[in-house]
Amino acid sequence: xxxxxxxxxxxxxxxxxxxxxxxxxxxxxxxxxxxxxxxxxxxxxxxxxxxxxxxxxxxxxxxxxxxxxxxxxxxxxxxxxxxxxxxxxxxxxxxxxxxxxxxxxxxxxxxxxxxxxxxxxxxxxxxxxxxxxxxxxxxxxxxxxxxxxxxxxxxxxxxxxxxxxxxxxxxxxxxxxxxxxxxxxxxxxxxxxxxxxxxxxxxxxxxxxxxxxxxxxxxxxxxxxxxxxxxxxxxxxxxxxxxxxxxxxxxxxxxxxxxxxxxxxxxxxxxxxxxxxxxxxxxxxxxxxxxxxxxxxxxxxxxxxxxxxxxxxxxxxxxxxxxxxxxxxxxxxxxxxxxxxxxxxxxxxxxxxxxxxxxxxxxxxxxxxxxxxxxxxxxxxxxxxxxxxxxxxxxxxxxxxxxxxxxxxxxxxxxxxxxxxxxxxxxxxxxxxxxxxxxxxxxxxxxxxxxxxxxxxxxxxxxxxxxxxxxxxxxxxxxxxxxxxxxxxxxxxxxxxxxxxxxxxxxxxxxxxxxxxxxxxxxxxxxxxxxxxxxxxxxxxxx
Amino acid sequence: xxxxxxxxxxxxxxxxxxxxxxxxxxxxxxxxxxxxxxxxxxxxxxxxxxxxxxxxxxxxxxxxxxxxxxxxxxxxxxxxxxxxxxxxxxxxxxxxxxxxxxxxxxxxxxxxxxxxxxxxxxxxxxxxxxxxxxxxxxxxxxxxxxxxxxxxxxxxxxxxxxxxxxxxxxxxxxxxxxxxxxxxxxxxxxxxxxxxxxxxxxxxxxxxxxxxxxxxxxxxxx
Numbered sequence: 001x002x003x004x005x006x007x008x009x010x011x012x013x014x015x016x017x018x019x020x021x022x023x024x025x026x027x028x029x030x031x032x033x034x035x036x037x038x039x040x041x042x043x044x045x046x047x048x049x050x051x052x053x054x055x056x057x058x059x060x061x062x063x064x065x066x067x068x069x070x071x072x073x074x075x076x077x078x079x080x081x082x083x084x085x086x087x088x089x090x091x092x093x094x095x096x097x098x099x100x101x102x103x104x105x106x107x108x109x110x111x112x113x114x115x116x117x118x119x120x121x122x123x124x125x126x127x128x129x130x131x132x133x134x135x136x137x138x139x140x141x142x143x144x145x146x147x148x149x150x151x152x153x154x155x156x157x158x159x160x161x162x163x164x165x166x167x168x169x170x171x172x173x174x175x176x177x178x179x180x181x182x183x184x185x186x187x188x189x190x191x192x193x194x195x196x197x198x199x200x201x202x203x204x205x206x207x208x209x210x211x212x213x214x215x216x217x218x219x220x221x222x223x224x225x226x227x228x229x230x231x232x233x234x235x236x237x238x239x240x241x242x243x244x245x246x247x248x249x250x251x252x253x254x255x256x257x258x259x260x261x262x263x264x265x266x267x268x269x270x271x272x273x274x275x276x277x278x279x280x281x282x283x284x285x286x287x288x289x290x291x292x293x294x295x296x297x298x299x300x301x302x303x304x305x306x307x308x309x310x311x312x313x314x315x316x317x318x319x320x321x322x323x324x325x326x327x328x329x330x331x332x333x334x335x336x337x338x339x340x341x342x343x344x345x346x347x348x349x350x351x352x353x354x355x356x357x358x359x360x361x362x363x364x365x366x367x368x369x370x371x372x373x374x375x376x377x378x379x380x381x382x383x384x385x386x387x388x389x390x391x392x393x394x395x396x397x398x399x400x401x402x403x404x405x406x407x408x409x410x411x412x413x414x415x416x417x418x419x420x421x422x423x424x425x426x427x428x429x430x431x432x433x434x435x436x437x438x439x440x441x442x443x444x445x446x447x448x449x450x451x452x453x454x455x456x457x458x459x460x461x462x463x464x465x466x467x468x469x470x471x472x473x474x475x476x477x478x479x480x481x482x483x484x485x486x487x488x489x490x491x492x493x494x495x496x497x498x499x500x501x502x503x504x505x506x507x508x509x510x511x512x513x514x515x516x517x518x519x520x521x522x523x524x525x526x527x528x529x530x531x532x533x534x535x536x537x538x539x540x541x542x543x
Numbered sequence: 544x545x546x547x548x549x550x551x552x553x554x555x556x557x558x559x560x561x562x563x564x565x566x567x568x569x570x571x572x573x574x575x576x577x578x579x580x581x582x583x584x585x586x587x588x589x590x591x592x593x594x595x596x597x598x599x600x601x602x603x604x605x606x607x608x609x610x611x612x613x614x615x616x617x618x619x620x621x622x623x624x625x626x627x628x629x630x631x632x633x634x635x636x637x638x639x640x641x642x643x644x645x646x647x648x649x650x651x652x653x654x655x656x657x658x659x660x661x662x663x664x665x666x667x668x669x670x671x672x673x674x675x676x677x678x679x680x681x682x683x684x685x686x687x688x689x690x691x692x693x694x695x696x697x698x699x700x701x702x703x704x705x706x707x708x709x710x711x712x713x714x715x716x717x718x719x720x721x722x723x724x725x726x727x728x729x730x731x732x733x734x735x736x737x738x739x740x741x742x743x744x745x746x747x748x749x750x751x752x753x754x755x756x757x758x759x760x761x762x763x764x765x
């Protein structure tokens with residue numbers, strides 16, 4: 001109990017509140033810094049034309065507009081997307097879950113087929129993947145919603161009732177795809193599921209279930225990939241701050257209408273293949289019919305090198321698969337580098353050959369650049385220098401979107417930025433130390449001020465040592481805590497030495513002269529002498 | 544103890560009634576929108592629920608800190624503790640009764656809101672099981688409670704350092720300080736999300752604050 005004294009409590013409160021304040025301001029400044037740097041992208045045409053995938057069509061005489069791939073950033077919300085904290089994402093991403101928002105709650109899909117509106121979801125609380133068929137959509141009877149569970153699906157089968165024999169999927173990745181056996185009019189939906197427990201792909205085939213009312217067909221794929229799938233790649237599946245857009249080549253008809261050059265060219269999941277992004281950054285091409293997969297021959301998420309980059313090490317990415325005649329035909333990929341300074345587009349054909357590449361860098365010349373940098377520098381130096389140096393060590397090999405909202409060691413500081421620069425080990429640490437030098441000097445100056453003030457007001461030696469050490473280590477936080485915690489006494493002048501002294505102490509803490517506390521001495525008339533006491537007891541023995 | 548709580552309640556009864564009236568009025572107004580939204584969208588939770596909790600939470604935490612400050616300031620101005628100490632009451636029991644009153648003030652609006660949400664969800668059952676959504680609501684309510692209690696503790700502490708000779712200067716200064724602290728705590732929740740880390744930090748802050756208050760209050764000359 002003695003350990004938890006008011007000094008420690010004050011220091012903890014100041015530490016948390018001050019760092020919260022600084023972290024938030026640094027987060028805002030970092031957002032402004034990134035957004036301003038990328039603002040020119042909004043006005044520039046960052047586009048690859050022609051895309052290089054459809055040269056046969058792009059070179060035709062009847063071409064109206066060749067194919068193109070373009071990328072853009074959500075400039076107003078670069079950091080919010082990066083930190084995944086924008087409202088209502090903030091609400092839904094309660095504990096900064098590592099998995100995607102979609103899989104945290106219900107994954108709801110709907111489509112119209114023979115007036116059936118299936119809604120399916122994975123319930124974490126039951127650890128089961130449910131498929132509910134609600135025939136009358138949201139029908140209200142007696143002021144209550146009609147709710148019908150028609151089918152439960154597991155990896156080993158389906159059942160109209162909850163059944164443990166059908167097994168359960170573990171946090172599955174779910175993707176709706178459309179099969180086109182003959183023509184688009186006859187297309188029917190399938191669900192491709194990746195189960196993290198069995199490390200297999202499954203296919204739910206609704207064709208017979210809907211048309212012939214037969215049992216739902218569940219196909220099990222072969223086991224394990226070399227990496228772990230983290231997302232199915234669709235035209236809009238990447239929840240990132242990078243948007244990739246693909247335009248197919250068009251022609252002008254005799255009537256003046258704009259039509260696609262090839263109707264069988266698209267970037268949707270109509271077809272025989274599904275692309276899957278792995279945690280290693282590589283891409284797997286899954287055959288929707290056999291559920292067998294092969295690696296895409298290109299490196300996957302990459303800046304053009306042969307080695308793929310892990311998705312976690314990029315600030316943002318988007319992948320656009322291209323299908324021709326229902327077959328995988330190639331893909332375009334856009335990467336935003338770890339420190340948000342380079343946006344790259346690569347286009348790969350189905351043989352893994354890079355056919356086109358282009359990149360754009362964040363500009364460092366914009367209005368208010370120096371003032372923003374100065375503010376960031378000052379804020380970084382107001383943090384405890386110790387934490388700044390620790391930032392360099394901790395954030396050396398961090399993931400791109402980590403720690404933006406941290407209070408203790410956020411990645412929005414100058415030190416964290418140096419840690420992610422190409423500067424190597426000892427030299428990088430030295431640069432961080434030089435940048436943190438004003439903070440270290442400030443801490444030492446404040447520690448000297450605290451030492452002087454504590455001596456002046458007569459704090460004990462242990463208290464003085466505690467506050468000086470706290471201020472030297474924590475800088476401004478220690479100083480503020482000291483100012484709040486120091487005794488608020490009105491000092492008086494010592495008659496002996498002339499310095500200010502605490503009237504509550506018996507001796508002056510400067511010259512050690514005793515304090516004449518005449519007004520505190522008990523007057524003699526109030527002190528009962530022994531003889532008087534004896535008389536009182538004798539006169540009134542009952543008292 | 545109960546007598547002391549009753550006495551404290553009688554001191555702040557006007558505040559208690561006002562906050563309940565404000566809560567009920569606000570819930571009645573927002574409730575109509577909420578019920579409409581629940582009817583329109585029979586799955587998941589409507590954004591109104593989050594909005595009510597977020598906006599209401601911000602206002603409540605601010606009011607809780609002001610309430611704490613007011614309690615201590617009234618005590619100092621009217622010398623309530625000085626008087627009570629002459630009776631059969633210790634400083635610890637006086638402080639405890641004051642905190643119990645503060646908790647009643649803080650928790651009543653939260654309980655009322657929770658009851659309204661419960662009725663709303665019973666009246667308009669969801670098409671799907673609430674599952675994770677109910678967990679979010681519980682987490683939001685718990686965070687709100689902790690936030691309000693922490694703010695209240697800071698309010699009490701600031702009120703304790705109130706100087707009755709500089710009444711007007713201190714009132715303005717304290718109002719600014721309390722608003723700043725409330726804002727900082729809301730930012731803390733925004734940064735850390737509504738989860739275990741946030742709860743741990745809020746718990747640590749409120750424990751430190753109450754500990755400081757206890758130390759200060761039991762030693763301060765009356």
